[in-house]
Amino acid sequence: MMSRDQNRLITQTGNGTPAGALLRRYWQPAALSVELEGPRPVRPVKLLGDDFVLFRDEQGRLGLIDRDCPHRGADMAYGRLENGGLRCLFHGWLFDVDGKCLETPAEPEKSRLCDRITLRSYPVCERSGIIFAYLGEGEPPALPALDCFAAPDSHVFAFKGLMECNWLQALEVGIDPAHASFLHRFFEDADPNDNYGRQFRAESADSDIPMTAVLRDFPRPEIEVEKSEIGLRITALREIDARRTHVRVTNLLFPQAFVIPMSSEMTITQWHVPVDDVSCYWYAIFTSFTDPVDKPEMRRQRLELYTLPDYRPRVGRGNQYGYDVAEQRDQTFTGMGLDINVHDQWAVESQGRIQDRTREHLGTTDKAIVAYRKMLLGEIRKAEEGKPVFLELTAEQAAAITGPATIDGIGTTGEWEAYWRSADARRRENAPWLASTLSEAAPAQ
Ligand code: FES
Ligand SMILES: [Fe+2]
Numbered sequence: 468m469m470s471r472d473q474n475r476l477i478t479q480t481g482n483g484t485p486a487g488a489l490l491r492r493y494w495q496p497a498a499l500s501v502e503l504e505g506p507r508p509v510r511p512v513k514l515l516g517d518d519f520v521l522f523r524d525e526q527g528r529l530g531l532i533d534r535d536c537p538h539r540g541a542d543m544a545y546g547r548l549e550n551g552g553l554r555c556l557f558h559g560w561l562f563d564v565d566g567k568c569l570e571t572p573a574e575p576e577k578s579r580l581c582d583r584i585t586l587r588s589y590p591v592c593e594r595s596g597i598i599f600a601y602l603g604e605g606e607p608p609a610l611p612a613l614d615c616f617a618a619p620d621s622h623v624f625a626f627k628g629l630m631e632c633n634w635l636q637a638l639e640v641g642i643d644p645a646h647a648s649f650l651h652r653f654f655e656d657a658d659p660n661d662n663y664g665r666q667f668r669a670e671s672a673d674s675d676i677p678m679t680a681v682l683r684d685f686p687r688p689e690i691e692v693e694k695s696e697i698g699l700r701i702t703a704l705r706e707i708d709a710r711r712t713h714v715r716v717t718n719l720l721f722p723q724a725f726v727i728p729m730s731s732e733m734t735i736t737q738w739h740v741p742v743d744d745v746s747c748y749w750y751a752i753f754t755s756f757t758d759p760v761d762k763p764e765m766r767r768q769r770l771e772l773y774t775l776p777d778y779r780p781r782v783g784r785g786n787q788y789g790y791d792v793a794e795q796r797d798q799t800f801t802g803m804g805l806d807i808n809v810h811d812q813w814a815v816e817s818q819g820r821i822q823d824r825t826r827e828h829l830g831t832t833d834k835a836i837v838a839y840r841k842m843l844l845g846e847i848r849k850a851e852e853g854k855p856v857f858l859e860l861t862a863e864q865a866a867a868i869t870g871p872a873t874i875d876g877i878g879t880t881g882e883w884e885a886y887w888r889s890a891d892a893r894r895r896e897n898a899p900w901l902a903s904t905l906s907e908a909a910p911a912q
Pocket of ligand 1: 555
């Protein structure tokens with residue numbers, strides 16, 4: 468249970484808040500690259516409670532600037548993209564991607580006003596289909612050489628979705644290995660080759676037990692949490708019998724992402740980014756370790772579930788998450804369909820716009836959540852004291868951080884670590900574009 472002040476401290480991210488100051492020291496996903504495609508590559512972006520405009524100029528350079536024009540505050544998101552920048556519609560002031568004022572065309576010919584004006588701009592970088600922004604002071608840290616960034620463009624696909632709740636509860640569902648046995652329970656096991664978003668498609672080469680049956684029949688995982696070089700490593704073991712154990716190793720990437728296995732061929736790296744304190748986007752990079760990804764098809768599948776331009780789920784708060792009484796009785800634990808993303812959406816949104824953590828009662832299965840909050844509070848404190856914070860990397864440090872090794876499958880009981888390592892090694896053999904992470908992976912304690 469937390470105090471009201473602590474809950475506020477870890478959930479509020481607006482400018483000037485302690486957690487906001489911490490998050491502003493890391494790159495934040497601001498948009499998908501595809502959102503800047505089309506005839507006019509200009510988009511308003513709301514991030515951590517502040518409003519910005521993201522645009523690509525005529526030379527293809529990316530810029531992220533404050534949304535209000537420094538003249539008299541008109542909305543730059545409607546600006547004209549021309550003459551090397553974005554021009555405000557009100558009086559024609561023109562700004563480039565760095566926020567430099569290029570023209571104030573209504574001012575007298577000899578006016579020097581332009582030289583004194585700047586629009587605040589922020590560093591941006593584009594990686595694996597996501598445009599990241601750095602909203603902090605000074606130089607941004609380097610991004611670690613994780614699989615999702617190391618993979619070539621042909622092997623990554625990015626997507627996002629809106630969640631109408633605070634970013635922290637969206638993140639916390641991903642570091643809670645116990646919920647899958649309940650929230651995502653299916654009373655019958657489907658064809659494991661089913662499409663995206665259906666049931667689990669984890670690796671179970673050594674076993675013919677469907678993953679849905681493992682989760683359903685073994686609801687008490689043994690959870691271990693250790694500090695890793697990117698945050699936390701979370702291991703959940705479900706012992707099936709003396710011979711076989713289900714092993715799921717996931718990773719928290721500090722401060723806002725997790726790296727989880729999707730199948731033996733693919734991992735998901737997913738950030739949870741505050742739009743403001745009562746809504747957030749998840750941004751995911753799907754990384755393939757085998758064949759190139761079919762981006763148009765992956766996007767088409769997901770757009771059946773999300774609406775543009777806001778990437779709002781079609782099944783959600785507005786239609787009771789598709790809740791169906793008969794389905795809940797006969798087919799699924801939730802009665803909310805077969806797409807596990809809908810279940811997660813319900814879980815986190817149902818906790819309230821900002822979960823009141825003064826009323827919660829944590830159990831043993833919440834180990835990773837406890838460890839993460841502790842880490843978050845510690846780093847917030849360091850940021851407040853002006854100290855370096857975790858994973859604020861130099862280019863050299865960033866290059867050395869690869870992986871992480873993440874797995875979901877059935878190994879030999881008592882030998883989960885050997886299974887985890889060999890399964891990850893096997894995956895990497897299929898992906899010669901990746902360096903082996905095994906030498907860097909810290910041995911489990
Ligand atoms: S308000 Fe933008 S140019 Fe005047
Ligand atoms: Fe889930």
